[in-house]
Amino acid sequence: MSNTHVAEAQPRPSIFYHYKVYPVEPLPSQAAGDFKQEVLIVGAGPIGLATALDLARFGVASRIIEAERQVSHGSRAIVLTRRSMEILQMLGCDQAFVEKGLSWQMGRSYYRGQEVYQMQMPHSKDERFGPGTNIQQQYIEQFLVEAAEENPLIHIHWGHKVTGIEQNEHCATLDISSEDGSRKYSAPWVVAADGGRSTIRKLLKLRMEGEAYTGNFVIADIKADIDLPTERLCHFDPPWSPGNNVLVHREPEGIWRLDFRLPDGESPEQAMEEKQLADRINKILTMIGQEVPWQLDWATVYSASTKTLTDYQEQRVLFVGDAAHLLPIFGVRGANTGLQDANNLAWKLAMHMQGKAGPKLLRSYSTERVQAAREICKEAGKSTRFMSPPTRGARLLRDAVLSLSLTESFVRDLLHWRTSRPHSYYNSPLNSTATSEYALLGEVTPNVKLGDNQYLHDYTLKGFTVLIFLKDENNSAELKKVIERNERDGMSINPILITRTHSGDQNPSHCLTIDDKEGKLFERYDLQENSLLLIRPDQHICGLWQSGQNKESPQQWIHNALRNALCLTPSGDSHVE
Amino acid sequence: MLNKNLNNEEIETIYDQLYLAIDNAGPEQEAKMLAKLVLILANQLGDSEQVLNAIKIAEKDL
Numbered sequence: 001m002s003n004t005h006v007a008e009a010q011p012r013p014s015i016f017y018h019y020k021v022y023p024v025e026p027l028p029s030q031a032a033g034d035f036k037q038e039v040l041i042v043g044a045g046p047i048g049l050a051t052a053l054d055l056a057r058f059g060v061a062s063r064i065i066e067a068e069r070q071v072s073h074g075s076r077a078i079v080l081t082r083r084s085m086e087i088l089q090m091l092g093c094d095q096a097f098v099e100k101g102l103s104w105q106m107g108r109s110y111y112r113g114q115e116v117y118q119m120q121m122p123h124s125k126d127e128r129f130g131p132g133t134n135i136q137q138q139y140i141e142q143f144l145v146e147a148a149e150e151n152p153l154i155h156i157h158w159g160h161k162v163t164g165i166e167q168n169e170h171c172a173t174l175d176i177s178s179e180d181g182s183r184k185y186s187a188p189w190v191v192a193a194d195g196g197r198s199t200i201r202k203l204l205k206l207r208m209e210g211e212a213y214t215g216n217f218v219i220a221d222i223k224a225d226i227d228l229p230t231e232r233l234c235h236f237d238p239p240w241s242p243g244n245n246v247l248v249h250r251e252p253e254g255i256w257r258l259d260f261r262l263p264d265g266e267s268p269e270q271a272m273e274e275k276q277l278a279d280r281i282n283k284i285l286t287m288i289g290q291e292v293p294w295q296l297d298w299a300t301v302y303s304a305s306t307k308t309l310t311d312y313q314e315q316r317v318l319f320v321g322d323a324a325h326l327l328p329i330f331g332v333r334g335a336n337t338g339l340q341d342a343n344n345l346a347w348k349l350a351m352h353m354q355g356k357a358g359p360k361l362l363r364s365y366s367t368e369r370v371q372a373a374r375e376i377c378k379e380a381g382k383s384t385r386f387m388s389p390p391t392r393g394a395r396l397l398r399d400a401v402l403s404l405s406l407t408e409s410f411v412r413d414l415l416h417w418r419t420s421r422p423h424s425y426y427n428s429p430l431n432s433t434a435t436s437e438y439a440l441l442g443e444v445t446p447n448v449k450l451g452d453n454q455y456l457h458d459y460t461l462k463g464f465t466v467l468i469f470l471k472d473e474n475n476s477a478e479l480k481k482v483i484e485r486n487e488r489d490g491m492s493i494n495p496i497l498i499t500r501t502h503s504g505d506q507n508p509s510h511c512l513t514i515d516d517k518e519g520k521l522f523e524r525y526d527l528q529e530n531s532l533l534l535i536r537p538d539q540h541i542c543g544l545w546q547s548g549q550n551k552e553s554p555q556q557w558i559h560n561a562l563r564n565a566l567c568l569t570p571s572g573d574s575h576v577e
Numbered sequence: 578m579l580n581k582n583l584n585n586e587e588i589e590t591i592y593d594q595l596y597l598a599i600d601n602a603g604p605e606q607e608a609k610m611l612a613k614l615v616l617i618l619a620n621q622l623g624d625s626e627q628v629l630n631a632i633k634i635a636e637k638d639l
Binding site: 403413 | 578579580581582583585588589592593595596597598599600604607634637638639
């Protein structure tokens with residue numbers, strides 16, 4: 001076996017996207033046992049890149065090891081949810097996605113040529129981002145690579161392939177092959193972001209729980225001048241492919257994504273055969289009333305699974321994205337779930353490495369995200385049983401519901417396609433308040449519009465935030481002490497005062513003050529005056545203090561809630577590596 | 578059009594249990610199982626006019 005890995009140096013073929021082939025930058029030399037405080041990320045897909053950018057947000061350096069020398073072949077993860085856009089804003093690169101992407105909110109389902117279901121994803125003019133943004137994975141990766149290249153804390157080593165791994169209590173050591181030969185490289189932490197066929201997962205012989213569904217789907221990108229709005233179109237049971245279904249999505253650059261289920265028993269090779277594929281694409285275009293010329297850019301075959309590892313940490317290795325879980329495409333759960341993994345992991349790993357957290361904080365990454373993945377698998381399973389019925393009974397029920405849906409509305413909600421949503425960490429040990437006391441606990445902080453092109457999330461992009469709901473800022477002197485004291489303790493929190501009656505004068509604590517005259521924030525957060533909300537660095541709410549309800553003083557409460565969120569023992573010292 | 582008398586969670590639970598019952602009955606017995614189910618529900622409903630109307634709706638769009 002050769003010990004060199006030579007990545008393809010010819011740009012991938014595409015009729016619209018110009019692939020850049022990146023140079024192979026060798027890893028720095030490293031004496032045995034002499035490793036730096038940096039993170040090795042395996043895989044320069046959207047989730048590996050997002051993890052690197054998110055770690056850099058907290059000052060942690062990383063190296064990304066990527067077997068290929070260019071971005072994804074094909075559009076793959078084409079839909080980003082609003083939550084993903086919010087995470088990209090935290091990473092400082094949302095603007096490129098807004099400019100290139102196509103925002104949409106409407107989905108329509110058809111059966112026998114009749115529209116039987118439509119769903120509008122929740123949206124209002126007060127939202128910064130649309131509920132769905134269509135953008136090809138090539139652009140997702142390109143924009144993240146561009147941001148990473150500008151960041152001095154991130155190095156991408158293209159054309160480097162991982163072939164082995166060893167771990168001890170101090171570090172993980174990877175065997176890495178490139179065109180320069182094979183070598184070892186160590187780091188205290190490895191993030192496995194190497195996708196659905198994760199090499200690291202295989203090397204560590206880890207098994208996933210869950211189900212694989214029968215039925216294959218073709219995903220094809222075509223360039224065509226189709227005159228339809230940006231909506232999700234779903235056609236059930238087309239006459240040319242009985243019992244199966246077709247999805248149509250618009251992408252930037254005049255590209256359209258067609259997904260369709262193959263008849264049972266047909267092999268991926270048969271489906272990808274040129275004439276067979278062209279015939280089906282023509283039938284789809286006829287079905288949607290758009291018999292226009294087209295050119296194929298890329299196509300692949302996909303099958304649905306709902307599987308997850310049961311623990312996302314294996315000693316010094318942390319799993320994110322498809323390396324950690326395999327989720328079906330219906331409901332746009334792949335990259336959108338992975339971005340939430342990266343966003344949950346980065347601050348915890350950073351604070352762990354920097355000695356700011358107790359040892360249990362990093363463990364909470366796996367607990368919170370495995371629970372999220374299990375909930376997502378359960379939800380995704382419901383969509384999958386309708387889109388790709390796993391048994392004879394499931395198919396019969398699906399067909400019965402479709403037949404009834406033509407005239408009877410009572411079954412139509414069964415056609416709901418359940419999109420990816422931000423997970424709530426409602427029962428996290430990092431919370432210092434129970435969900436029974438506050439419904440928003442564990443949820444993402446609502447991104448309330450404050451003014452023209454100004455939203456609350458614009459001010460919660462770094463570490464912990466405390467939202468201080470006050471009647472007027474003059475009684476904030478006591479709370480000012482809170483902030484000063486915590487800064488003295490090295491536990492910096494970003495305070496935001498929210499007042500109903502802002503005088504316009506400089507407030508005594510020099511922190512950001514939001515004048516909430518109309519009471520929009522008070523209402524959206526369902527809080528009374530003299531309340532404090534503690535927000536994690538991933539924008540999830542982890543604690544509420546209310547005047548008259550908590551025994552502790554605000555100072556004491558913030559101190560304790562922050563220590564709890566960092567898994568520091570009440571009196572103990574932080575954990576230092 | 579029929580009224581919607583079940584919430585989404587209820588109708589989803591019924592959907593799942595019904596397809597599992599069909600799978601358990603197997604292809605040879607599933608039709609008999611479903612016919613029995615209809616007779617039981619018709620009796621529970623106790624309104625033959627509604628049952629006859631339901632049969633008409635079920636026969637459409639097959």
